[in-house]
Amino acid sequence: QKEVEQDPGPLSVPEGAIVSLNCTYSNSAFQYFMWYRQYSRKGPELLMYTYSSGNKEDGRFTAQVDKSSKYISLFIRDSQPSDSATYLCAMLVWNTGFQKLVFGTGTRLLVSP
Amino acid sequence: EPEVTQTPSHQVTQMGQEVILRCVPISNHLYFYWYRQILGQKVEFLVSFYNNEISEKSEIFDDQFSVERPDGSNFTLKIRSTKLEDSAMYFCASSGGDVGYREANYGYTFGSGTRLTVV
Numbered sequence: 250q251k252e253v254e255q256d257p258g259p260l261s262v263p264e265g266a267i268v269s270l271n272c273t274y275s276n277s278a279f280q281y282f283m284w285y286r287q288y289s290r291k292g293p294e295l296l297m298y299t300y301s302s303g304n305k306e307d308g309r310f311t312a313q314v315d316k317s318s319k320y321i322s323l324f325i326r327d328s329q330p331s332d333s334a335t336y337l338c339a340m341l342v343w344n345t346g347f348q349k350l351v352f353g354t355g356t357r358l359l360v361s362p
Numbered sequence: 363e364p365e366v367t368q369t370p371s372h373q374v375t376q377m378g379q380e381v382i383l384r385c386v387p388i389s390n391h392l393y394f395y396w397y398r399q400i401l402g403q404k405v406e407f408l409v410s411f412y413n414n415e416i417s418e419k420s421e422i423f424d425d426q427f428s429v430e431r432p433d434g435s436n437f438t439l440k441i442r443s444t445k446l447e448d449s450a451m452y453f454c455a456s457s458g459g460d461v462g463y464r465e466a467n468y469g470y471t472f473g474s475g476t477r478l479t480v481v
Contacts, residue, residue, distance in 0.1 A: 292453050292472035352405040
């Protein structure tokens with residue numbers, strides 16, 4: 250079983266739609282959960298991070314973590330064409346002097362005007 | 363906003379040649395990383411570097427790879443004898459905070475990457 254599973258898409262939605270992106274994971278050692286956005290030929294850009302189970306909201310973005318189910322989600326409200334990108338979930342393992350991010354494969358999102 | 367700078371943006375090299383990819387992390391960060399992304403695949407961890415030594419490396423990071431922080435600002439990845447399968451985007455990242463300041467540590471900032479093409 251892969252450590253982090255993510256549907257690669259593409260996911261095509263019209264402008265204004267609510268988008269739901271999801272990841273599942275298998276490693277209970279993951280402590281922090283992030284969502285990154287990656288435009289073509291660019292580095293990943295951190296969108297949101299969460300530590301505990303529950304919801305975290307930032308503008309049009311809501312990150313949700315359910316540790317009991319090992320399931321995380323990112324919701325995008327009122328999606329815009331500029332949101333078209335690949336969205337990567339990532340899980341962080343952290344110990345003194347050591348950190349490692351484990352990424353999902355990324356979901357390609359296309360928002361059409 | 364502070365950023366991680368990587369040079370060159372694109373490097374073409376012949377198989378068997380040595381390449382050095384360069385990165386300037388954010389100045390007050392303490393943790394440095396290299397990740398790579400083969401075209402169409404996920405971003406993969408290569409190595410983390412803290413307190414002037416490697417703190418963790420993946421199975422990918424074999425003897426052909428090495429990292430160095432030669433001065434107070436640069437962080438380099440060297441591939442000694444490149445193979446065709448080393449062709450990928452290589453991303454440098456840094457994160458800040460002290461060892462005990464956990465809350466700052468997951469604020470990774472990635473560079474825009476170096477696209478390495480081995481021919």
